[in-house]
Amino acid sequence: MTPRPLSLGLKLRWQLFNLMSRIAERSHALTEAPPAPEAAKPSLWVFVSTIGELHATAPFLNALIELAAADGQEIVLLTDRDGYAESYRSLHPSAHVVRVTGSQFQAEALAATLRPTLFVIAEIPCWPSDAPCRLPFGFLYEAKRLGAGTALINGWLYGYPTSCRADAIERKLFQRDWLRLIDVVCAQNERVANTLRDAGANLVHITGNIKFDALETLPRAFENTRSPRLLQSIQSSGRPTVVAGCVTEADERDLVLAAFEPLAVAVPRALLVLAPRHPENPKVMQALGKRLNASGLPFVRRAEHGDQALDDDVKVLVLDTMGELRDFYALASIAHVGRDHNILEPLAYACPVSVRPGWNSTYPSFPVYEMTRDGGLLIESDDPTTLETLWQSLLTDSGRRKQQTDRMRSLLEHAQGATERTWSAMRSVFPITREHG
Structure with a gap:
């Protein structure tokens, strides 16, 4: 593919915006980049805001990263969030993990050491500041x-x-340029594709959701996880386990705990694994600790407990680490997923899943929620008494897992294939010739 030259109008607008940014920043203090090697190295850049996007696009990204590394390129994973570096490096040990600071000049500094040959944006944002993440236009421009x-x-x-x-200001000046600087767009559905075409995107393919191809239906071996002793002790104990993941809002936290408190009385060996959405936020953790203390349920925090066996008298394990939720879903007797988050991970393990109603139709989780709800794969309730009754009945329903397995297999046969369609779209533009795994 022959690169299209940047237009004169874009160059002038960029120079103006750069001048305003320099005045606002007053220095390059916000600029971050890895230590400079002797010369700029050819690199694959991937913007992947959170571990959620990294997991959701893994079937494609893992193969692309392997291909780039085999060609001698460096791998650069960009994220605008604090706290994901350890999780990213555990999945891609040789990658440079760079936190996007918001400086418009960071891309220029980064490219001076790790020059991009291909820049991939994983899922979001499709244009400036559209999603709950921030990728400065300067990264696209510099690439x-x-x-x-x-x-x-x-x-x-x-x-x-x-x-x-x-x-x-950035969106007003550069939204159409943002889309025009992207050589190929792979959209999840027709609505997104048509919106991006109307907004000026060049080449748009409807490829579906790679998340359906990213499902792991078998648990990872304990030795390949970050908490092998802890996970093995829970499995060996045979305790009925409720794993509540991506619990973001205080009212959802209270719903889960209000449902679990009577369950812990009715099923004395029951264990709750509670994974707050933002464990890096001190206020979130303080509020959770206060609520747990009030409940009287004995609890430990994974970050403090470490990777050691869990005592039987612990009723609640607070999973306050990043990147481990999937391994705990694999042990769940029942999963509860916070509203507007990823329900496919526990469903892939044929685990009964409960959720609250009222999901946001603009979130990428919504089509998956809607499909699985309509397919009878979800239990919906916003009432703790109803939720506790449902949980208790599920713990004694031996036929539920087979039912979940059969329904999930049918859903996957319908929804999978986005990874291969994404490769086809990429090959229509870029000279990718090697076979992918």
Whole structure:
């Protein structure tokens, strides 16, 4: 593919925006980059905001990263969130993990050491400040200025308004340029694809959701996890286990605990694994600790407990680490997934799943929620008494897992295939010739 030159109008607008940014920042203090090697190395850049997007696009990204590494390229994983570096490196040990600071000049500094040949945006944002993450336009601009190919995979639109004046200016100046600088767009569905075409995107393919291809139906071996002793002790104990993942809001936390408190009386050996969405937030953890203390349920925090066997008298394990939820879902007797989050991971293990109603139709989790709900794979309740009754009945329903397995297999046969369609779209633009795994 021959790179398209940047237009004169875009160059002028970029110079103006750069001048305003320099005045606002007053220095390059926000610029971050890895230590400079002797010369810039050819690199694959991937913006993947959170561990959720990394897992959701893994079938494609893992193969692409392997291909780039085999060609002698460095791997750069960009994230705008604190706290994901350890999880990213555990999955891709040789990658440079770079936190996006918000500085418009960070991309220039990064490219001076790790020059992009291909820049991939994983799922979001499809244009400036659309999603709950921030990727400065400068990364796309710098990649195209240097002749890199650019792609958006598993694309999804949130429709968020901008959160500050600087983001509003960036979107006004560069939204159409953002889309035009992306060589190929792979969208999850027709609505997203049509919106991006109307907004100026060049080449748009409807590929489906790679998340359906990313499901692991078999648990990882304990020795390949970060908590082998802890996980093995829970499995060996045979305790009925409720795993509540991505519990974001205080009312959802209270719903889960209000349902579990009577369950712990009715089923004395029951264990709750509670994974808050933002364990890095001190206020979230303080509020959770206060609520647990009030409940009287003995609890431990995974970060403090470490990887050691769990005592039988512990009723609640607070999973306050990053990147481990999937391994605990694999042990769950029942899973509860926080509203608007990923329900496929526990369903893949044929685990009964409960959720609250009222999911946000703009979130990328919504089509999956809607499909699985309509397929009879979800239990919905916003009432703790009803939820506790359902949980208790599920613990004694031996036929439920087979029913879940059969329904899940049928759903997957219908929904899978996005990874291969994404490869086809990429090959239509880029000279990718090797076979992928």
